[in-house]
Amino acid sequence: QKEVEQDPGPLSVPEGAIVSLNCTYSNSAFQYFMWYRQYSRKGPELLMYTYSSGNKEDGRFTAQVDKSSKYISLFIRDSQPSDSATYLCAVASGGYNKLIFGAGTRLAVHP
Amino acid sequence: EAGVTQSPTHLIKTRGQQATLRCSPISGHTSVYWYQQALGLGLQFLLWYDEGEERNRGNFPPRFSGRQFPNYSSELNVNALELEDSALYLCASSSGTSGGAGTDTQYFGPGTRLTVL
Numbered sequence: 001q002k003e004v005e006q007d008p009g010p011l012s013v014p015e016g017a018i019v020s021l022n023c024t025y026s027n028s029a030f031q032y033f034m035w036y037r038q039y040s041r042k043g044p045e046l047l048m049y050t051y052s053s054g055n056k057e058d059g060r061f062t063a064q065v066d067k068s069s070k071y072i073s074l075f076i077r078d079s080q081p082s083d084s085a086t087y088l089c090a091v092a093s094g095g096y097n098k099l100i101f102g103a104g105t106r107l108a109v110h111p
Numbered sequence: 112e113a114g115v116t117q118s119p120t121h122l123i124k125t126r127g128q129q130a131t132l133r134c135s136p137i138s139g140h141t142s143v144y145w146y147q148q149a150l151g152l153g154l155q156f157l158l159w160y161d162e163g164e165e166r167n168r169g170n171f172p173p174r175f176s177g178r179q180f181p182n183y184s185s186e187l188n189v190n191a192l193e194l195e196d197s198a199l200y201l202c203a204s205s206s207g208t209s210g211g212a213g214t215d216t217q218y219f220g221p222g223t224r225l226t227v228l
Contacts, residue, residue, distance in 0.1 A: 042222075044219045049216060097159055097161075097205070097217075098167050098169070099146075099217060101146075101154035104154075
């Protein structure tokens with residue numbers, strides 16, 4: 001079993017839709033949860049960073065962590081064609097600085 | 112402020128050769144991380160260097176090695192290249208201010224695409 005599971009998609013949505021991206025993880029020791037966005041031929045860029053459970057909002061992006069079910073989500077409101085990218089979830093436990101990534105979900109937002 | 116830079120952008124080698132990849136962290140960052148992004152396997156942690164020392168290592172064979180220089184730049188060496196080493200190699204840096212007690216935000220470079228023929 002992989003430590004982090006993420007549906008690779010692809011996910012295709014019309015402009016303006018609400019997008020929901022999800023990951024599950026297996027180890028309850030993980031305390032740090034991140035979402036990265038990666039455009040084609042570029043390195044990943046950090047979108048959202050959450051410690052422990054709860055919600056975090058930044059503009060059109062909302063990250064949710066449910067530690068009881070080991071489930072993390074990223075919601076994108078009013079999606080734009082510029083949001084078309086691969087979205088990677090990542091988790092980490094304290095003290096090691098080693099990120100464990102999901103496989104990434106490829107998102108396409110069409111006009 | 113300049114981001115993480117990596118060189119070369121592309122590298123083509125043949126099986127059995129050695130590859131050297133280079134990374135310059137963001138100014139002021141002391142930690143450097145290496146990841147491999149192979150097709151179908153996702154991003155996998157390779158190595159973490161901080162203050163010149165190797166702090167953690169992923170599940171990769173010893174022919175993957177590296178070092179960090181006094182100016183905090185880093186080098187990844189891959190010996191005895193195999194076809195399955197073909198991948199995008201990403202370097203990230205962080206400030207290292209948590210001293211290992213937490214997780215510092217990692218900022219990624221654009222990567223070096225290594226092709227092994």
